[in-house]
Amino acid sequence: MQPQQLYCYTCDSDEHHRPLTENEKVWLRDETGRRKVDEFFMCTAPKCRNVRSGFNKRPFDPVRRVPLPD
Numbered sequence: 001m002q003p004q005q006l007y008c009y010t011c012d013s014d015e016h017h018r019p020l021t022e023n024e025k026v027w028l029r030d031e032t033g034r035r036k037v038d039e040f041f042m043c044t045a046p047k048c049r050n051v052r053s054g055f056n057k058r059p060f061d062p063v064r065r066v067p068l069p070d
Helices: 022-032
Strands: 006-008 013-019 040-043 051-053
Touching: 006 040, 022 040
Parallel strands: none
Antiparallel strands: 006 013, 013 040, 040 051
């Protein structure tokens, strides 16, 4: 799946979002207890890394941000 322009709740603007990598999907599964996380995207704006789904701009309360890679 290609990066796409989606609304970012934390940036309060349309930003580029990319699908999660395999390591990020493992992290999100562990964080949320969900079995399927293929529908989530990460905002690529500097210092944001907010997670949203393709249909829901704010799926988590509080907001989940993908940690920086090691």
